[in-house]
Amino acid sequence: MLDVATARARILENLPSCGQETVALTAACGRILAQDVQARRANPPVHVSAMDGYAVRAADAQQGAILRVIDEAPAGRPSSRTVGAGECIRLFTGSQVPNGADCIVIQENTERAGAQVTLTRTASVGQNIRTQGQDFAQGDVLLRAGSRLGARDIGLAAAGGLVWLPVVRRPRVGILATGDEILLPGDTAPPDGIFNSASFMLAALLGQEGAEAHILPVARDNAASLSAAFAHIRDLDMLVTIGGASVGTYDLVRPTLEKAGLIQNFWKIAMRPGKPLMSGTLNGMPVLGLPGNPVAALVCGMVFVLPALHKLMGRPVADTLQTQPALLGADVEENDERQDFLRATLHTDDEGHLFATPFGLQGSGQLNSLAHSQALIVRAPHASAQKAGTPCRILLLP
Numbered sequence: 001m002l003d004v005a006t007a008r009a010r011i012l013e014n015l016p017s018c019g020q021e022t023v024a025l026t027a028a029c030g031r032i033l034a035q036d037v038q039a040r041r042a043n044p045p046v047h048v049s050a051m052d053g054y055a056v057r058a059a060d061a062q063q064g065a066i067l068r069v070i071d072e073a074p075a076g077r078p079s080s081r082t083v084g085a086g087e088c089i090r091l092f093t094g095s096q097v098p099n100g101a102d103c104i105v106i107q108e109n110t111e112r113a114g115a116q117v118t119l120t121r122t123a124s125v126g127q128n129i130r131t132q133g134q135d136f137a138q139g140d141v142l143l144r145a146g147s148r149l150g151a152r153d154i155g156l157a158a159a160g161g162l163v164w165l166p167v168v169r170r171p172r173v174g175i176l177a178t179g180d181e182i183l184l185p186g187d188t189a190p191p192d193g194i195f196n197s198a199s200f201m202l203a204a205l206l207g208q209e210g211a212e213a214h215i216l217p218v219a220r221d222n223a224a225s226l227s228a229a230f231a232h233i234r235d236l237d238m239l240v241t242i243g244g245a246s247v248g249t250y251d252l253v254r255p256t257l258e259k260a261g262l263i264q265n266f267w268k269i270a271m272r273p274g275k276p277l278m279s280g281t282l283n284g285m286p287v288l289g290l291p292g293n294p295v296a297a298l299v300c301g302m303v304f305v306l307p308a309l310h311k312l313m314g315r316p317v318a319d320t321l322q323t324q325p326a327l328l329g330a331d332v333e334e335n336d337e338r339q340d341f342l343r344a345t346l347h348t349d350d351e352g353h354l355f356a357t358p359f360g361l362q363g364s365g366q367l368n369s370l371a372h373s374q375a376l377i378v379r380a381p382h383a384s385a386q387k388a389g390t391p392c393r394i395l396l397l398p
């Protein structure tokens, strides 16, 4: 059986990037920027007033000076006049600063009488002026390729005059659960049917990482149903199957895929949960066959499908699993030949040590402990029995 690291590398090896598309600002939140974007215009585009008041020449802005109001220029309606000696122009927050003026006296520091204004305080050059390009200049790189766009990035792009943004195309991932016993959550018959948890869990996992995840109709445990399901696939960047991956008589996913033209990369890995993982390509489309046990599907989703998704999105993918150090919160037994991923809760003691405590039961059908875990303890094949307090490596669960 292949080891986990080799399997991961072989899945990532030949994955193409799925390219980019252009979306409107309103559709860009959460997307990954595909190219650096530059400001189309400076912000502010011209010198503007930061306050309601009067544009004056700083040379005139002495306490007690009396100035003549020669114009009024609301925001968006710049004055064509030039402020000369002894003159001022009435301005408002956001108004363009007129020629000749080099400071803004705020309204509270003036007394107005008809067309005359008396300054009650001295002002200085540049006061209350937002200079052109103070925030950013035309052509400045506002956002870098590879960043995930949030609300503040959208605001910055909008301020730079961008209407459309180049983003990484969301990979279309088909999720095909299989099994005669699999029901939609909430279906009432048959009473011994198993609700399809794995498809919804994987769709959520991949969706929150930027995939366009499509839950396909469940295929039945027979070659005809599976063949039809594979034949109906169109325009997917990746297919993820769930179940029917093992060695039983009704585990027909791999043989049926092979009949449809699958080029198998590998099948079966030294991992618990996740042993019957399969990787291949069908007419060029990457296919990952996950085990049906939902915990195995999720752990394989984290360890293999997410990095594959990131690769499809052109995002950097670390060569190795990004584990972190912790201390065992309970004794663990000797491990066999499979790399183990144990569901665990985390807590930090008074001295700041992080402990990962594995659940006692680790069956790969048990979703309750999966949902209530914060991490997976990763144990190497053939690791010896270890006592609580021993250093270990953990993978944080999303």
Ligand SMILES: Nc1nc2c(c(=O)[nH]1)N[C@H]1C(S)=C(S)[C@@H](COP(=O)(O)OP(=O)(O)OC[C@H]3O[C@@H](n4cnc5c(N)ncnc54)[C@H](O)[C@@H]3O)O[C@H]1N2
Pocket (backbone or CB within 6 Å): 177, 178, 179, 181, 182, 194, 195, 196, 197, 198, 199, 242, 243, 244, 245, 246, 247, 248, 251, 273, 274, 275, 276, 290, 291, 292, 293, 294, 296, 364, 365
């Ligand atoms: N003789 C052997 N038997 C098994 C082996 C083996 O090496 N030799 N491997 C075991 C391991 S490890 C795993 S994992 C499972 C994987 O089996 P399959 O991928 O064939 O999965 P199924 O048999 O279809 O289902 C297993 C289990 O999971 C439930 N299931 C399936 N799909 C879903 C779903 N979408 N949502 C929720 N639950 C699902 C299904 O009802 C079964 O209970 O094989 C072992 N056997």
Ligand code: MOO
Pocket (backbone or CB within 6 Å): 271, 272, 273, 274, 275, 276, 291, 293, 295, 296, 364
């Ligand atoms: O992959 Mo299986 O879940 O080890 O039982």
